[in-house]
Amino acid sequence: MVHNVVFVLGPPGSGKGTICAKIQEDFNYIHLSAGDLLRAERQREGSEFGALIEGHITNGTIVPVEITCKLLENAMKAAGDVRGFLVDGFPRNQNNLEGWNAEMTGKVDEKFVLYLSCPVDICISRCLNRGQGRTDDNEESLKKRVVTYNSQTFPIIEHFEKSGQVREVKSERPVEEVYADVVKLFS
Ligand code: UP5
Numbered sequence: 494m495v496h497n498v499v500f501v502l503g504p505p506g507s508g509k510g511t512i513c514a515k516i517q518e519d520f521n522y523i524h525l526s527a528g529d530l531l532r533a534e535r536q537r538e539g540s541e542f543g544a545l546i547e548g549h550i551t552n553g554t555i556v557p558v559e560i561t562c563k564l565l566e567n568a569m570k571a572a573g574d575v576r577g578f579l580v581d582g583f584p585r586n587q588n589n590l591e592g593w594n595a596e597m598t599g600k601v602d603e604k605f606v607l608y609l610s611c612p613v614d615i616c617i618s619r620c621l622n623r624g625q626g627r628t629d630d631n632e633e634s635l636k637k638r639v640v641t642y643n644s645q646t647f648p649i650i651e652h653f654e655k656s657g658q659v660r661e662v663k664s665e666r667p668v669e670e671v672y673a674d675v676v677k678l679f680s
Pocket residue numbers: 503504505506507508509510511512526527528529531549550551552553554555556557561581582583584585589619620622623629638664665666667668671
């Protein structure tokens with residue numbers, strides 16, 4: 494069975510998780526946050542990847558695709574019959590993109606890339622005020638996350654842009670305004 498996939502990308506704190514939760518509620522799309530899946534795997538008893546994942550998360554670097562892609566694929570298999578999947582925060586670099594293509598080509602239909610664009614200073618203050626106790630929501634990790642985003646993830650968005658797959662929505666506005674534009678892409 495070929496699943497519809499929408500990639501959701503944007504800087505740390507741009508609102509990917511917030512917007513995906515709302516889409517999941519209103520449309521038959523399942524929200525799969527690569528970061529949430531990695532955080533769950535980090536906590537899972539018996540996981541051999543816990544320390545490796547934690548190291549990457551606090552340093553704002555990117556976990557090897559074999560781990561992330563497997564977590565995403567397992568979650569997709571577990572979800573059953575849905576309209577599609579929102580893949581939030583992935584692919585983040587060339588390694589992610591190549592590993593995903595190698596594993597998933599033919600199994601998924603990539604509809605488009607939702608790019609939530611937002612000035613970095615706003616993104617950082619959102620993360621610092623989030624209050625969820627994430628080990629990467631501190632000034633030092635955030636600086637590194639932004640460097641990684643600019644050097645590795647933004648080029649992936651540009652790559653998708655070249656093939657006309659990117660739908661940009663400016664996300665520095667109030668959530669309801671951002672979401673009103675996102676809804677048009679799914680209706
Ligand atoms: N908020 C949201 N929208 C708002 C709005 N419009 N107006 C005002 N406030 C708004 O939002 C962040 C905060 O802002 C929240 O408090 C929210 O209420 C508020 P959120 O929706 O959580 O933003 P999001 O873009 O999801 O931010 P997040 O911090 O999750 O993004 P990251 O991309 O940094 O984090 P992620 O969890 O995807 O990845 C974390 C780490 O995991 C990475 O740095 C990396 O080390 C690792 N990772 C991989 O290695 N590989 C992967 O494939 C994925 C992750």
